[in-house]
Amino acid sequence: xxxxxxxxxxxxxxxxxxxxxxxxxxxxxxxxxxxxxxxxxxxxxxxxxxxxxxxxxxxxxxxxxxxxxxxxxxxxxxxxxxxxxxxxxxxxxxxxxxxxxxxxxxxxxxxxxxxxxxxxxxxxxxxxxxxxxxxxxxxxxxxxxxxxxxxxxxxxxxxxxxxxxxxxxxxxxxxxxxxxxxxxxxxxxxx
Amino acid sequence: xxxxxxxxxxxxxxxxxxxxxxxxxxxxxxxxxxxxxxxxxxxxxxxxxxxxxxxxxxxxxxxxxxxxxxxxxxxxxxxxxxxxxxxxxxxxxxxxxxxxxxxxxxxxxxxxxxxxxxxxxxxxxxxxxxxxxxxxxxxxxxxxxxxxxxxxxxx
Numbered sequence: 338x339x340x341x342x343x344x345x346x347x348x349x350x351x352x353x354x355x356x357x358x359x360x361x362x363x364x365x366x367x368x369x370x371x372x373x374x375x376x377x378x379x380x381x382x383x384x385x386x387x388x389x390x391x392x393x394x395x396x397x398x399x400x401x402x403x404x405x406x407x408x409x410x411x412x413x414x415x416x417x418x419x420x421x422x423x424x425x426x427x428x429x430x431x432x433x434x435x436x437x438x439x440x441x442x443x444x445x446x447x448x449x450x451x452x453x454x455x456x457x458x459x460x461x462x463x464x465x466x467x468x469x470x471x472x473x474x475x476x477x478x479x480x481x482x483x484x485x486x487x488x489x490x491x492x493x494x495x496x497x498x499x500x501x502x503x504x505x506x507x508x509x510x511x512x513x514x515x516x517x518x519x520x521x522x523x524x525x526x527x528x
Numbered sequence: 529x530x531x532x533x534x535x536x537x538x539x540x541x542x543x544x545x546x547x548x549x550x551x552x553x554x555x556x557x558x559x560x561x562x563x564x565x566x567x568x569x570x571x572x573x574x575x576x577x578x579x580x581x582x583x584x585x586x587x588x589x590x591x592x593x594x595x596x597x598x599x600x601x602x603x604x605x606x607x608x609x610x611x612x613x614x615x616x617x618x619x620x621x622x623x624x625x626x627x628x629x630x631x632x633x634x635x636x637x638x639x640x641x642x643x644x645x646x647x648x649x650x651x652x653x654x655x656x657x658x659x660x661x662x663x664x665x666x667x668x669x670x671x672x673x674x675x676x677x678x679x680x681x682x683x
Binding site for chain 2: 390391394395397398403420421423424425427428429431432433434435
């Protein structure tokens with residue numbers, strides 16, 4: 338791994354830490370409905386399929402995050418890697434992180450959402466696939482941000498309508514499902 | 529509603545002198561992301577998470593079997609008692625921004641673990657209990673996972 342190669346996909350202001358983007362209270366873009374781009378973290382660190390695990394681990398350590406998108410040579414998002422994936426690969430493969438390929442540990446099933454999609458659609462995807470984070474990918478396949486269930490949670494308080502997709506009870510169901518035993522297994526393991 | 533009604537009693541533990549490989553094996557077998565570290569008397573002295581293991585593997589550059597739990601685990605632990613009210617546990621999670629609390633008896637021995645996910649599952653169960661409302665759990669989660677806490681439900 339070379340430090341010079343530690344490219345950062347920057348989509349907001351250069352150098353702005355990701356947390357700043359979500360600390361700002363977002364306003365709905367139109368008609369009271371939040372769009373994914375209103376609440377996502379626009380600055381995203383990524384790694385590539387050819388990297389070894391020390392690179393995503395370093396990004397997680399430096400930027401205090403738990404999931405990093407994995408890009409192919411065309412800069413398209415082809416997977417996700419979490420701190421848990423790294424922990425388990427280190428255990429199963431029994432080698433230092435610098436000797437384990439990202440490709441051998443990353444999840445290859447990646448569900449993404451468009452920046453212009455309503456937040457409720459992103460929430461539906463998380464619920465359906467039992468995932469807590471979605472890479473935000475534009476129509477050209479470029480990674481433009483990350484959306485977490487926590488981002489959705491922070492914008493779910495306003496809805497008092499029980500049938501609204503972002504009512505607290507609905508978000509809670511997603512959460513309970515995402516954390517239920519076995520949810521951390523890969524989709525392909527779940528059958 | 530009390531902690532003992534919601535907590536998980538079947539908890540796998542490890543010791544401070546175990547290797548990180550052993551802790552990771554427990555997490556793999558039990559499909560969990562956090563294991564309490566207990567001393568010889570069964571008292572919790574630390575908590576270790578899959579994230580702690582990931583970061584230790586990176587900063588130390590060794591295999592998990594070469595690293596010890598005590599060097600990677602967080603020694604700041606916040607506990608509750610089985611007969612504490614759920615509201616007390618929620619308040620503690622919000623205050624200290626932790627998703628899990630070890631439950632200890634009067635002698636300080638580990639008897640269970642209470643996670644915010646246990647609260648979510650119980651709140652979802654639908655009974656209209658004022659002590660454990662969906663809104664309350666969401667507020668706790670929002671506090672635990674605020675950007676300043678540096679967590680995004682990942683842990």
